[in-house]
Amino acid sequence: MKVYLVDGTYELFRSYFALPPLVAPDGRPVGAVRGVVQSLLYLLREEEVTHIGCAFDHVVESFRNQTFAGYKTGGGTPEDLLAQFELVERAVESLGILVWPMIEFEADDALATAAAANGLLLEVEQVVICSPDKDLAQMVRGDSVICYDRRREKVMNEAGVVEKFGVSPRSIPDLLALTGDAADGIPGIPKWGAKTSAALLARYGHIDDIPQESADWDIQVRGAAGAADSLNAHTSEARLYRDLATLRVDVPIDASLEALEWQGVDREKYLALCDELGFGRLSELPHKWA
Numbered sequence: 001m002k003v004y005l006v007d008g009t010y011e012l013f014r015s016y017f018a019l020p021p022l023v024a025p026d027g028r029p030v031g032a033v034r035g036v037v038q039s040l041l042y043l044l045r046e047e048e049v050t051h052i053g054c055a056f057d058h059v060v061e062s063f064r065n066q067t068f069a070g071y072k073t074g075g076g077t078p079e080d081l082l083a084q085f086e087l088v089e090r091a092v093e094s095l096g097i098l099v100w101p102m103i104e105f106e107a108d109d110a111l112a113t114a115a116a117a118n119g120l121l122l123e124v125e126q127v128v129i130c131s132p133d134k135d136l137a138q139m140v141r142g143d144s145v146i147c148y149d150r151r152r153e154k155v156m157n158e159a160g161v162v163e164k165f166g167v168s169p170r171s172i173p174d175l176l177a178l179t180g181d182a183a184d185g186i187p188g189i190p191k192w193g194a195k196t197s198a199a200l201l202a203r204y205g206h207i208d209d210i211p212q213e214s215a216d217w218d219i220q221v222r223g224a225a226g227a228a229d230s231l232n233a234h235t236s237e238a239r240l241y242r243d244l245a246t247l248r249v250d251v252p253i254d255a256s257l258e259a260l261e262w263q264g265v266d267r268e269k270y271l272a273l274c275d276e277l278g279f280g281r282l283s284e285l286p287h288k289w290a
Contacts, residue, residue, distance in 0.1 A: 003118045003260060004049050007131030008056040008099070009107045011036045012088050014151065016081045024277045029080040033088045034279055040095055043130070043150070044262065045287045051260040054092050055110035058085065058101035062109075064244050071244060072185040091277075094269035096290050098259050105251045112139050112247035114255035119145040121257070135184070137161045138172035138247060166198030174207045177241035178231075186241045191230040196221045207231070207238050264290035 015035025022031035043049065060074035074082065093099050100110040111129055119127045119141055129136050132149040139145055140161050147156040161169050178197040180188025199221050204210045211217055212232055214224035221227065231238060265286040274283040 001050055001124060001257075002047075002126045002128055003114075003124055003257070004043070004047065004052040005111045005114050005127065005129045006040070006043070006052065006054040006097075007107060007111060007129070007133060007136070008036070008054040008088065008092060010131050010133060011039060011054075012056070012084065013081070015039065016078070016084070021080070022278075028087070028277075029083055030087065030277045030279075032081060032084050033091050033277065034282065036088050037091050037095065037279065037282060038285070039150075040092065040097065041265075041282070041285045041287075044095070049262055051257060052262050053098040053100060053110075053114055053255065053260050055100040055102060055107035055114075056085070056089050056092075057107045058089070058103050062102070062106045063104050064106070068185075068240060068244055070185045070187065072183065087277075091273055094266050094273045095286075096263055096265050098254075100251075100253050102251075105248060108133060108135050109248040109251045110253055110255075111136060113249050113251040113253060114260075115139045115145050116249040117255045118257070118260075123257070134165070134172070135176070135181075135245065135247060137165065138169050138245075140169045166194075167201045168205075171201040171205055173242045173245040173247075174201050174205075176245040177207060177238050180241075181245065184244070186244055188241065189230055189234050189238050191223060191227045196223070196227055207235075207242060264288040266290050 012032050016032035019031050019035045021029060022034055024030045064071045065073065089099050089101050102110055115127050115129055118124050127145040129139060129147045130150055131147060136147055140147055140156065140158050143157045158169060165172065165175060167175050175197050176186060178189050178192040179194050180186050199219055200210050203219055212228065214228035217224060265288065267289045271283055274280065
């Protein structure tokens with residue numbers, strides 16, 4: 001069997017910016033919610049899904065904001081998008097899909113926890129993480145745990161991670177720490193660009209294993225002396241950024257196969273939701289009812 005793990009927050013943002021606005025009969029904005037529902041119904045049908053979970057950032061902030069003041073917040077998120085956060089969770093639940101709404105942790109942490117747990121099960125052929133988020137590339141393992149960019153229809157296994165980023169999945173947090181991640185508010189280390197970081201991490205694996213002196217490096221990179229000096233001067237920051245970029249695999253959620261099993265769309269909840277939000281045509285799309 002395959003286990004599908006969906007980045008619900010990404011789906012919501014993608015739908016919001018890709019689709020025209022829509023309001024429910026009572027005036028609430030629901031365009032992004034409609035897009036997520038339609039997208040997931042398509043996934044359930046086309047992939048013949050039997051096990052699935054979906055994680056959402058119930059609030060944008062997480063424990064990482066307590067660790068680093070510069071970490072991403074909900075600032076700048078459109079109000080009509082924020083207004084759809086809780087509603088989309090209810091909509092996805094009506095599809096019969098297990099939903100993990102994250103408050104202390106992030107949606108990516110829930111997906112990482114579920115991937116780590118189910119990727120070890122003999123009965124699971126493959127865990128499919130439905131997200132293009134580069135943070136989740138660290139969870140990829142061979143062909144057994146992969147990332148799937150549904151919009152571009154691209155699958156990324158472990159070889160694909162190395163091809164795209166120049167490092168193995170285990171080095172992704174180190175790579176993000178060195179180069180920075182603007183989406184998450186991680187500034188990175190001065191003089192450490194993508195090429196330098198990938199080259200050193202491909203050789204040494206982790207930040208702590210990179211020799212302090214560039215003369216001791218087994219490979220040649222442009223500006224080696226300056227990069228080494230910069231890393232030595234910002235070692236504590238690099239370790240902090242790596243910790244921020246490392247996904248947690250111990251989130252207290254139920255990610256068992258029993259919980260993830262998809263029985264079909266909840267007819268009563270789903271039809272009531274379509275009526276409430278004005279999703280008339282969507283009421284005809286489910287191919288399997290619970």
